[in-house]
Amino acid sequence: MFEKYVKLLKENSIKITPQRLEILKYLDENRTHPTADQIYTGLKEKNPSLSKTTVYNSVETLEEHGLIQSLTISGSESRYDFRNDMHHHFLCKKCGTIIDIDIKCPNIGKMLESGHKVEEVHGYFKGICKDCMKKETKQNGS
Amino acid sequence: MFEKYVKLLKENSIKITPQRLEILKYLDENRTHPTADQIYTGLKEKNPSLSKTTVYNSVETLEEHGLIQSLTISGSESRYDFRNDMHHHFLCKKCGTIIDIDIKCPNIGKMLESGHKVEEVHGYFKGICKDCMKKETKQNGS
């Protein structure tokens, strides 16, 4: 059940706690880029003793060790992504969905030459997603 | 003094107010990607009646009309950029500076084919800036 996450934590010398395992599992199974509050609400029922502070602490630890990624695409709250490989994101301003965009940044070469030490790369696109576009054209009858 | 900004507002059919002119001028002259609070503090002394709500309202209006850009690179607060052309940003985790990176996103072509309607593109790099790197190597004596 949790072997996968136990392994991940062990490999990164992070102390194993039931809360961290639950949070990792939740993020792995919910690739919707949830907020801390959504993680908390999603786990609270089956883990009544869970505290929201623990969610914040845990995602911070997991991010520091590179196990997960945090996104600031929405502006108002952080979102968390189980994927830690480089990819970009698209935020639909209409339905709020955040979609993974599987492209790598071709500018990294230039950045490495700049003299700055680059540790994170975030590519955020914002607009109206494919599905909402379809709905719009249907409504307009055009 | 303010002709440039009067022109900008007129061209975009935005009602001209002293507050909006001051805020635009501040952003033009302070290309440090200031927060709403920094704009407010920077202008408050010479404009004692200025309200922080007005700063928030104004930057929102200016952004909606495409005159300025807002950045969510830091996560905890929005930052505002007088430049509205496409460019990327680098946030130094050590000194907090946000540096303009003059590269365009070569992925836009792919995005246009994706079916999503792209209205905004944000490229955020995070790490340690050139200056802080120099200081670090000096300290280490290496």
Added chain:
DNA sequence: ATGTTAAATTGTAATGATTACAACTTAGAA
């Protein structure tokens, strides 16, 4: 110039995400 009105500004209060903190609990090493 003056009057009119919708829009903008202001100050304060509310909200919402996140952090600080102190008491309690627990994972993992000895």
Added chain:
DNA sequence: TTCTAAGTTGTAATCATTACAATTTAACAT
């Protein structure tokens, strides 16, 4: 099994942002 540093919890504080109602004003028509 014991010990201790680290993790968890709940509550209270903080900080950015938004809501709102009263006042003021930009811009247009007269």
